[in-house]
Amino acid sequence: MMETMTENKAVVRRFNEEVIAEGNLESFKELMDEQFINRSAPEGMDNGPAGMIYFFNEILRPAMPDIHVTIHQQVAEGDLVTTRKTISGTQTGALLGIPATGRAVNIDVIDIVRVKDGKYFEHWGITSLPEVLSQLQN
Template sequence: MIYGYYISKGVVQLSAAENRALIQRVYTEGFNQGLLSVVDEMFASHFLDRSTPDQPPGIEGVKAYIRSVRAGFPDIAVTIEDLIATEERVVVRTTWCGTHLATYENLAPTGKRVMRTMIQIFRVEDGKLCEEWSEGGDLGQ
């Protein structure tokens, strides 16, 4: 370990605690507060969401997704229910709640409060999120 980072096969690895903090910032600042600058800090330029084939890869794809969610559900609140981290992976179970006030994924606004739960697995490389797999409901349902 050098200065709080693990070096393995020439790749910088954050500690499990640092990866936990990374995910907490993504949800608190990115989704709940809409601060897209956190995406530049926390996601790799080659990020790939393997569960959302329509999402463009990379940082701009993540920003577009956050903008879309926050536009459709301006009061979105993502709560982290469980968070498990290692130096290379983070698993998070979240609850998403918001009111459907604008078009989201081609669905007209309903004015209804919706909730979904998600389980997401992130792979961390060089201190940034580079890959994601997720399971859960759709906010538009």
């Protein structure tokens, strides 16, 4: 069981480094279960794999091409991995309707991922994105 939890943490770390930070579509396909459900998808947004990659590669990356993920902490229990992290970058493109500001952006995230057979199966998350958006408008 201990080994599985360590492996699950490695899956989540890989997803953060290769998919979120680098935009690697091959890694995304490898790490994402076809039945994946994002329990924290905004109302009206695709809560499957397509919605997840759309958010990172079509919304976040164009706004912050220098995107970086810092993992502060990971805790695993059973098939769940909780990660506390910061997604950071410089807002050089429009972000959810807010024109480029050139400002440093730090989005704090705590998420829980259910890993099944080495793949993302379920996701819950809370982020400081709403606060960040309101700061960028000022």
